[in-house]
Amino acid sequence: MVQLRINGHIKTVDIDPETPLLWAIREQLGLTGTKFGCGISLCGACTVHVDGQATRSCVTPIGDVDGQDVTTIEGIAGADGTLHAVQAAWIKHQVPQCGYCQSGQIMSAVALLSENPNPSDNEIESFMAGNICRCGMYSRIKAAIKTAAKAA
Amino acid sequence: MDKITQAEKKAAKIAKRAARTRGQKWTRRGFITASVIGGGALLIGVAIRPGDRTDELAKLAATGDESLLTAWVKLSPDNTVTAIIPHGEMGQGVHTALSAMLAEEMEADWAAMDIMEAPAEKAYANYVLGREFMVNKDKLPGFVLGTLNGAFLGITKAMNLQITGGSTSVRFTGVGAMLTAGAAAKELLLKAAAKTWDVPVSSLRAQKSYIYHDESGKTAPFADFAQLAATFKPSLTPKLKARKDYTLMGTSLPRVDIPQKVDGTAMFGLDAHIEGMKYATVKAAPVHGQSVASMDASVAKAMVGVQGIYNMGDYVAVVADGYWQAQRALEAVEVTFTQSAESQLNQAGVFAQYAKAFENAKRKDIHKEGNVSQTMKRADRTHEAEYNVPFLAHACMEPMNATAWVKDGTCELWTGTQNPLGTRAEAAKILGLKLEDVTLHTAFMGGGFGRRAVPDYALQAVKISEKTGMPIKLIWSREETTQQDHYRPAVTNRLRAAIDSDGMPSAWDSLFVHKMDPPEASRVPYNIPNQNIEYVESPLHLRFGPWRSVDHTQHGFFIESFIDELAHKAGQDPYQYRRKLLAGKPRFLAVLDAAAKLGNWETPLPEGQARGISIVESFMTIAAQVVTVDVNGDMPRAVHVACAADAGMAVNPDGFKAQMESGIIYGLTAALYGDISLEDGAVMQSNFHDYDMVRMDNAPDIDVVILQSDARLGGAGEPGTPPIAPAFANAIFAATGRRIRSLPIGDMSGVNVG
Incomplete structure (x- = not known):
């Protein structure tokens, strides 16, 4: 039995804590916005926040997050549905193509900006290097992160 | 700024409605409704066929008081125009581009438009796609035949296509169907309005889903004339607008699928849900073509959550309450597979087999022109080289998956596919059901690139559901996705040229192993008077499939590298050398010049940096790229890519640029890292640690310039890929003097060893 707060709601999950x-x-x-990509933390598609930190959920046993705050892509917009600045920038720059990696990209970008509100190009590149975009939208992701940084 | 915000609002509105429609398909109840409405891909050519086809479609695609005007457009009583799109969305923006094409000719209000993916019904089959191949007297692409098992012949073959691939959506479906459908719909509505108001058609005009009679000041929404319009036969040849009169096409409309891709609500195949479904995962014979020899599931069966473990012939399937439980149990199954001669084959053996085929196998002609052997004999100089490229996997971000429920003589299937009708037909076949008893719900694809044209994963889900009687969501691991792909073939190409006294090629001799599609991929764009292009077959057990730009990816590399060799042999600038060989081809020259300009071809670079250039026409789009490379680090790094492209016109310029950017990164990944190799007949690579991708920290800056011409519309999804590997390798040559004749390039040690 694991209890966690997910997107602000306390939930109890009856499951092997190793899951x-x-x-x-x-x-x-x-919550299906968080995606499965590789299963061994190499692609970033499964990125969520655990207590605000970008975390690869595919290699994090649920038992390890007992009692912690988990945020997924479904939980970053405002309560009134207002998009997060990063989401709005993603639309502005028309970032997604297939879109499958984008939940993970956005969660990484939000985590980056919360610890470093004005990242340099190098800082963006090195923080985001763990997230693969097979459609290759890296230029747009970088531009969108800069736009979101300005908006914040 | 205001304008963009307005456009974004429209996109969000459209997306919301599209999501609602899509959402309906994902519940049992909604699914029943959706099947009556008809959701998938519809299509082509049907609108320009008279009478009965449209009636047949009306049953599928219209409910209640909606009137179906043509195969692709539906008009609702609230004056909403619905574009019925026959292609899957895998990020190429096809839903936006095709709807815009329809709206353009119909004069529909873009802000009030709905989009629906057509159902996998024969009536929606991609007729124009097929007809293009028939008209060109080329056989259908191999991947189509493979997925349909060659079951359809002649024109019926064409009628059963419903494929997203070959960069065909805009250039075939869009041009052949959406424009015509829109124009035909508009004509019907104008005719109905003329009759209703008793005025001449010529005195009416359509604008933003309304019809105006300016003389009398009368105006009414399209919907008012829908019932009457539906009683007329659509024109086979409605008058189309001139490109200069376009108001939507050629503008960067925000993509309608994007809003749901930033908030986690977009439904991919992986997200399908049926109440009570179980999760399955599989391990197939690592050596393709082999089968399960023995299986001991005693330990795995006892694991928590495991529902069953099955020997499915050529793969083992585990069904459990969750994916992770299934995956853990699969790892605990002890399984051996049958062996064959192929189980000894390694990568060196593959290329040795090709070398033998060059000597022994029958050569087949692709193109012959002039007299190559005589020119070679008489030439002062000749130059030859052998090029090799490895097998490549697609590495879609979304691992292969499908959700199936086979029960009571029916089958429901949810999956992301580039080939919905083929998938449905194959599912019906293996179940012994009629086509109409199989319903396919299409989902967004988390990458396709050709992989999702082959329905193997969906058919496994169907078989497992049939076997267990349970609704099954089958998910392949990343490892399974990497090792059970349908690969871009490894290819060897032997090239030889006769060089005249000016250093220009007077004869071109090309012999390669493995040909897929399209047949023109190995042709050179250059004016060379004597040409001989041939290939041999050298069958392997490994499964092949279409890979972004198909044969153009390897031939772009071979041809554009070898031409670069000839330029350097001649002591000429590679850009100017190509210009000479393209004399009289203004579109090519314009694209090449634009890329050279954008890439600052003439400007000197710092130590350890150099530029390379290439130009490839594929899928009717000409793309040239100038890559600036930096060889100062451990890896050769593409610092900047300048890309110029002429696709006739870009329907959505920003979307077109995004496709070029995407194709470049996709091709760069292959050039730098892409290497699927065989050991004991099986694919060695398994996940992103040994099949790595270009990531943000080694991605180049990319600039794209779009050229307009009066040419027919070309593709967008693939043409960005072929030029990048040769431009990159040519830049490395310019920087280091080492010619890359074998991919992947890998690190600088590979470059230095040559």
């Missing part, structure tokens, strides 16, 4: 957080989020909690 990766990714699958608990998708299958038990029904």
Whole structure:
């Protein structure tokens, strides 16, 4: 039995604590915005926040987040539905193509900006290097992060 | 600024409605409704066929008091125009581009438009796509035949296509169908209005989904004339607008699928949900073509959450309450697979086999012109080289998956596919069901690149559901996705040129192994009077499939590298050398010049940096690239890519640029890292640690310039890929003097060893 706060709601999940957080989020909690890409933390598609830190949920046992705050892509917009500055910048720059990696990209970008509100190009590149975009939208992601940084 | 915000609002509005429609398809109840409405891909050519086809479609695609005007457009009583799109969305922006084409000719209000993906019904089959191949007297692409098992012949073959691939959406479906459908719909509505108001058609005009009679000041929404319009036969040849009169096409409309891709609500195949479904994962024979020899599942069966473990012939399937439980149990299954001669084959053996085929196999002609052997004999100089490229996997971000429920003589299937009708037909076949008993719900694709034209994963889900009687969501691991792909073939090309006294090629001799599609990929764009292009077959057990730009990816590299060799042999600037060989081809010259200008070809660079250039026409789009490379580090790094492209016109310029950017990164990944190799007949690579991708920290800056011409519309999804590897390798040559004749390039040690 694991208890966590997900996107502000306290939930209890009755599951083997070794289960990766990714699958608990998708299958038990029904939040499918977080994606499965590689299963071994090499692609970033499964990125969520645990207590505000960007975390690869595919290799994080749910038992490890007992009692912690988990935020997924579904939880970053305002309560009134206002998009997060990063999401708005993603639309402005028409970032997604297939879109599959974008939940992870956005969660990484939000985490980056919360610890470094004005990142340099190098800082953006090195923070975001863990997130693969197979459609290759890196220039747009970088530009959108800069736009979001200005908006904040 | 205001304008953009307005446009964004429209996109959000459209997306919301599209999401609602899409959302309906994902519930049982909604699904029943959706099947009556008809959701998938519809299509082409049907609108320009008279009578009965449209009636047949009306049953599928219209409900209640909606009137179906043509195969691609639906008009609702609230005056909403729905574009029915016959292609899957995998990020190429096709839903936006095709709807804009329809709206353009129909004079529909873009802000009030809905988009629906057509159902996998024969009536929606991609007729124009097929007809293009028939008209060109080329056989259908191999991947189509493979997925349909060659079951359809002649024109019926064409009628059963519903493929997203070959960069065909805009250039075939868009031009052949959406424009015509829109124009035909508009004509019908104008005719109905003329009759209703008893005025001549010529006195009416359509604008933003309304019809105006300016003389009397009368105006009414399209919907008022829908019932009457639906009783007329659509024109086979409605009058189309001139490009100069376009108001939507050629503008960068925000993509309608983007808002749902930033908030986690976009539905991919992986996100399908059926109440009570179980999760499956599989391990197939690592050596393609082999089967399960023995299986001991005693430990795995006892694991928590495991529902069953099955020997499915050529793969093992585990069904469990969750994916992770299934995956853990699969790892605990002890399985051996049958062996064959192929189980000994390694990568060196593959290329040795090709070398033998060059000597022994029958040569097949692709193109012959002039007299190559005589020119070679008489030439002062000749130059030859052998090029090799490895197998490549697609590495879609979304691992292969499908959700299936086979019960009571029916099958429902949810998946992301580039080939919905082929998938549905194959599912019906393996289940022994009629086509109409199989319903396919299409989802967004987390990358396609050709991989999702082959329905193997969906068919596995169907079989497992049939076997267990349960609704099954099958998810492949990344490892399975990497090792059970349908690969870009490894290819060897032997090239030889006769060089005249001016250093220009007077004869071109090309012999390669493995040909897929399109047949013109190995042709050179250059004016060379004597040419001989041939290939041989050298069958392997490894499965092949279309990979972004298909044969153009390897031939772009071969041709543009070898031409670069000839330029350097002649002591000439590679850009100017190409210009000479393209004399009389203004579109090519304009694109090449634009890329050279954008890439500052003439400007000196610092130590350790150099530029390379290339130009490739594929899928009717000409693209040239200038890459600036830096060889000062451990890896050769593409610092900047300048890309110029002429696709006739870009329907959505920003979307077109995004496709070029994407194609460049995709091709650069292959050039730098892409290497699928065989050991004991099986693919060695498994995940992103040994099949790595270009990431943000080694991605180049990219600039794209779009050229307009009066040419027919070309593709966008693929043409950005072929030029990048040769331009990159040519830049490395310019920087280091080392010619790259084998991919991937890898690190600088590979470059230095040559």
